[in-house]
Amino acid sequence: MTKKQVEESLQYLKKRGFESPEIGIVLGTGLGQLVEEIENPIEAHYNHIPYFPLATVEFHSGKLIYGTIEGKKVVVMQGRFHLYEGYDFLDITYPIRVMHGLGIQKLFVSNAAGAINLDFKKGDIMLIEDHINLQGGSPLAFKNVVEFGDRFVDMSEPYDPNMRKKIEDIAERENISLQKGVYVSVVGPQLETKAEYRMLKILGADAVGMSTVPEVIVANHLRLPIVAVSVLTDECDPDNLQPINIQEIIEIAGKTEPKMIQLFKELIKEI
Numbered sequence: 001m002t003k004k005q006v007e008e009s010l011q012y013l014k015k016r017g018f019e020s021p022e023i024g025i026v027l028g029t030g031l032g033q034l035v036e037e038i039e040n041p042i043e044a045h046y047n048h049i050p051y052f053p054l055a056t057v058e059f060h061s062g063k064l065i066y067g068t069i070e071g072k073k074v075v076v077m078q079g080r081f082h083l084y085e086g087y088d089f090l091d092i093t094y095p096i097r098v099m100h101g102l103g104i105q106k107l108f109v110s111n112a113a114g115a116i117n118l119d120f121k122k123g124d125i126m127l128i129e130d131h132i133n134l135q136g137g138s139p140l141a142f143k144n145v146v147e148f149g150d151r152f153v154d155m156s157e158p159y160d161p162n163m164r165k166k167i168e169d170i171a172e173r174e175n176i177s178l179q180k181g182v183y184v185s186v187v188g189p190q191l192e193t194k195a196e197y198r199m200l201k202i203l204g205a206d207a208v209g210m211s212t213v214p215e216v217i218v219a220n221h222l223r224l225p226i227v228a229v230s231v232l233t234d235e236c237d238p239d240n241l242q243p244i245n246i247q248e249i250i251e252i253a254g255k256t257e258p259k260m261i262q263l264f265k266e267l268i269k270e271i
């Protein structure tokens with residue numbers, strides 16, 4: 001990755017009308033309905049944006065969408081890149097650098113995740129307060145990282161306390177039950193064994209998923225304030241573990257998404 005590549009991606013998007021978005025939003029697996037809330041949308045397919053990672057066949061629908069929500073200019077990633085698809089850390093975080101280059105000042109991230117904390121239930125939303133990186137690498141471990149920012153990025157408060165507080169207030173006001181906790185990222189794509197779920201709990205995780213952490217590290221590199229939520233799609237109870245059902249995960253994500261949309265829309269209004 002070079003600055004020149006990012007610049008070319010930006011030129012392409014600006015030419016198509018992606019002018020000065022204020023907020024970037026990353027939509028997780030099964031979370032696509034927010035796109036319907038975007039007014040005056042302009043789309044750019046990942047495959048057409050110079051230097052974007054080359055999309056796999058199953059990922060042909062990935063796109064960046066620019067428009068307005070609640071009167072604010074946003075750029076939304078419909079579909080993200082994952083390590084488990086064979087991309088590397090630089091690939092999967094490249095879109096964050098591009099959205100930052102477009103001018104976003106805040107980043108909202110969402111994902112589907114499994115509930116490690118068994119007080120949490122599928123269909124709950126969890127506000128991410130902190131994370132554990134178990135993906136075995138970093139999107140900042142590359143040779144010319146200092147051209148883009150510090151090498152030793154502070155991670156004492158990776159999720160913006162102001163926006164977290166606002167989300168909590170909104171949830172209370174709108175009667176949306178909101179869990180809070182620690183998200184652990186794994187590579188996948190295989191789901192966890194019972195022994196692994198036990199381990200993740202001991203480590204201090206409340207939810208587990210296969211994304212988000214690299215994007216959050218890069219956003220911190222860029223000093224971009226982040227708010228992130230997990231839509232909990234399955235309960236990871238090692239003593240009563242059910243075989244995974246991806247269809248059900250996607251279905252529960254879809255059913256829960258309206259609550260997430262409400263939280264995000266209210267937050268957009270308030271910031």
Ligand code: HPA
Nearest residue numbers: 112113114208209210234
């Ligand atoms: N583990 C990892 N990733 C996931 C899970 C899970 O149980 N559920 C949804 N994404």
